[in-house]
Amino acid sequence: MLPQEQKLEIIYKGEKQILTYFFRPGELGTVLWLHAYCCGKEDFEPAFSNHLLDGYTLAGFDFPGSSNSPYPENKSFDFDDLVEMTKIFIENLKLKNVIVIGHSTGSLVASLLAERYPDLAKAVVSVEGNMDLGDCWLTKKIAGNSYEKFIQEILPEYLKSLEGGPIEVYGAHLRRANPRSCYDYAGSVLKYSEKGLETFLGLKVPKLFIYCKENSSLSYLPILKKEINVVEIQDSNHWPIYDNPDAFFKALSEFLKSNIY
Template structure:
């Protein structure tokens, strides 16, 4: 079989902590794409990009965040959203992506937002797939506050059971692999950081202030999010994915990829730019 993407390992330190990052990537001559997965997911959420012809020629990288998947982190207690932002920046240096499309889901969407806010000139466009931008987005992470338990293992076991029974698309499917995809000792730091930023990090202002095309993608089961009209009025494109909750890559991946591809085409060739500009990667 001919490999359509390659596996890669990146070894480096963040905040004095050694990481061995497990990634998948592809080379290409078009605009690069950085993918950041959500809590409880892995880089393979995005592997099917190679199944969609609209993305042919686009280099990409997706990797398992510290505490997740096949990535090894020497100190799980160090992991937080700022730690994950620094990890993403170091991965970008390793693969040589100076400017790129940014796609992040949930925890990865929040990480992407903080990265884009810090380095807006590097980002061409941002697809935020239900990443945190308001306190109400902490329906998973706030459980670290609402359902405290003694010990990381016990909290995570209970979290998995609540998730398995949640009345939402793909929740049981998602819950089935959580124990295998996340180290329990990483959960508390990630969740507390997400809650703190969602409550106190002025995320909405950061998101609406980004100076490049943005799409907010959400499942139709979450169409009641209170801020959707507000961000649309602020220039954010909305993409509602039908028959879907928080996980479009599990419930309706075809429409998810179609929406991302269409958005990238518009973002890469804005008004005033010709086809020749796009072919040269100009933005």
């Protein structure tokens, strides 16, 4: 069960921004969850009841426009802004020994944070994170069209396609997200996915890549397996934290114990 949601008010580029977040203190290092494209901190809920993470400080926050963090009406944000806000979040909460977990596009933010601010990230875990443009079919379609076409055609059609499927949970996130934020972030997904693999492998910290059995044909898996620790999660499809939480948290806790603590 998640702890009560809290709000962090920051001043970013001269204006107030609210970041909604969850936080559970612990005596060990911090496991910080960065959610996927237009999703939310709620995806980290299984962590708060899993005994394998007992003792760790757990935190996760909503990027602007996702879940309960508002999105400004008078400006646009991109992934560079999300990196800076993650830095501000870590510093404001005085988080120590931070292991950053990025799910899907959240992995791009995690990698950029560790690359630009190496003192803030002790390790990076990518959960089916974007590694090349082949991971970007949806955001490529969004970025290549007008905002009007996105909200009138692309988004409704995509939401309908998710109904009854293995990632139906994603539809609930997208319905809740601010559509303007989804549109604005799409360009950054393309920009940083193009060299996602290079950036991730170049990080000077311990790294773990987690992928799901149903996506075992990812083209870059052979490269990752030669370079770093890679774990396959059985019976899952892009959302291992929901599909197979026992295997997911076992992989995560073993990585933490062998590489960090």
